[in-house]
Amino acid sequence: MFNKETEYALRSLVYIQHQNYQSLRPGIEEIAKEIEAPQAYTAKILQRMVRLGFVNSIKGKGGGFIFDESKPEITLKQLILATEGAKILEGCGFGMKYCDAENPCPLHDQFGPIRDSINRLVSEETIQSLARKTNHAFKVLINI
Amino acid sequence: MFNKETEYALRSLVYIQHQNYQSLRPGIEEIAKEIEAPQAYTAKILQRMVRLGFVNSIKGKGGGFIFDESKPEITLKQLILATEGAKILEGCGFGMKYCDAENPCPLHDQFGPIRDSINRLVSEETIQSLARKTNHAFKVLINI
DNA sequence: TTATTAATGGACAAAAAGGTCTTTTAGTTT
DNA sequence: AAACTAAAAGACCTTTTTGTCCATTAATAA
Numbered sequence: 330m331f332n333k334e335t336e337y338a339l340r341s342l343v344y345i346q347h348q349n350y351q352s353l354r355p356g357i358e359e360i361a362k363e364i365e366a367p368q369a370y371t372a373k374i375l376q377r378m379v380r381l382g383f384v385n386s387i388k389g390k391g392g393g394f395i396f397d398e399s400k401p402e403i404t405l406k407q408l409i410l411a412t413e414g415a416k417i418l419e420g421c422g423f424g425m426k427y428c429d430a431e432n433p434c435p436l437h438d439q440f441g442p443i444r445d446s447i448n449r450l451v452s453e454e455t456i457q458s459l460a461r462k463t464n465h466a467f468k469v470l471i472n473i
Numbered sequence: 474m475f476n477k478e479t480e481y482a483l484r485s486l487v488y489i490q491h492q493n494y495q496s497l498r499p500g501i502e503e504i505a506k507e508i509e510a511p512q513a514y515t516a517k518i519l520q521r522m523v524r525l526g527f528v529n530s531i532k533g534k535g536g537g538f539i540f541d542e543s544k545p546e547i548t549l550k551q552l553i554l555a556t557e558g559a560k561i562l563e564g565c566g567f568g569m570k571y572c573d574a575e576n577p578c579p580l581h582d583q584f585g586p587i588r589d590s591i592n593r594l595v596s597e598e599t600i601q602s603l604a605r606k607t608n609h610a611f612k613v614l615i616n617i
Numbered sequence: 618t619t620a621t622t623a624a625t626g627g628a629c630a631a632a633a634a635g636g637t638c639t640t641t642t643a644g645t646t647t
Numbered sequence: 648a649a650a651c652t653a654a655a656a657g658a659c660c661t662t663t664t665t666g667t668c669c670a671t672t673a674a675t676a677a
Contacts, residue, residue, distance in 0.1 A: 332629060356622095356623060356624080357623080357624075358623090372624075372625085373625095375624090376624080376625065376626080379624090379625090385622080386623090386624060386625085387621055387623085388622085388625080389621085389622055389624080390621070390622045390623070391622085391623090392622075392623050392624065393623080393624090394624090446647095449622045
């Protein structure tokens with residue numbers, strides 16, 4: 330569904346938040362291992378997440394990644410827009426430039442509600458809401 | 474939503490079928506122009522469609538692409554599986570390997586119905602059903 | 618202050634996606 | 648048969664995605 334960057338970012342951030350909720354501050358080695366993603370690539374992606382202001386990092390011994398609790402929660406939509414852009418969230422399934430109720434593509438009527446559901450989902454859910462739902466062992470967050 | 478190959482293939486095939494319904498047999502130059510896709514790339518993709526048995530081609534003057542009316546209609550699912558595989562149709566939105574009702578990812582409950590809708594849509598709709606719905610000028614099938 | 622730890626930055630590399638170009642093959646028309 | 652038309656085949660190229668590697672920077676601990 331999503332591209333690798335989005336997937337790794339999503340899993341990393343949810344993992345970090347999940348650990349933060351237990352007063353832990355994971356580092357990339359741990360994160361990459363737990364979410365089963367390549368470590369160096371995960372490090373690079375998390376670097377971008379830090380630059381985007383989505384999460385904070387602390388260097389040196391005892392360092393790691395930590396969310397700023399005073400900031401508002403991060404919606405999946407914000408994350409997706411930052412990693413792979415709006416393509417998956419807007420535009421018509423048929424790839425038409427001008428596709429609306431008056432000038433619909435052949436998929437318009439069936440596809441609209443699906444796209445709307447996706448948009449609703451990613452606007453409502455946040456890294457934090459997902460982390461709160463993750464109460465079982467995180468090791469199951471294994472990529473396909 | 475879909476990758477370029479799927480998009481161009483979908484638009485090409487719907488265009489061809491739409492023209493076939495009017496007893497016309499378009500060639501790649503015309504097809505690529507109408508669906509606004511790169512001609513050489515469209516040619517290569519249509520070549521694959523021919524090899525897959527989705528459509529027939531005729532060489533030489535008056536040639537072009539034509540569907541075999543005796544064959545069953547081609548579902549969007551068949552096309553998608555041939556061009557980009559099952560990734561978009563199955564698997565969990567979170568990228569988890571083991572994600573089911575007993576061991577759900579944090580997105581499982583909300584994402585399941587969406588994925589089901591997508592699967593239903595692509596299983597029910599065919600190149601032919603889309604071509605039949607395309608009763609307006611085909612020029613509007615312009616890529617984003 | 619020196620060693621150690623852990624994130625950062627940036628160059629580089631491999632693979633996949635997206636696309637071009639030229640020659641060949643197979644038909645049709647004259 | 649010769650000329651013409653249009654798809655097929657395949658080599659090649661560009662861009663994007665998905666990574667790796669190593670030197671640097673910043674924080675902590677001894």
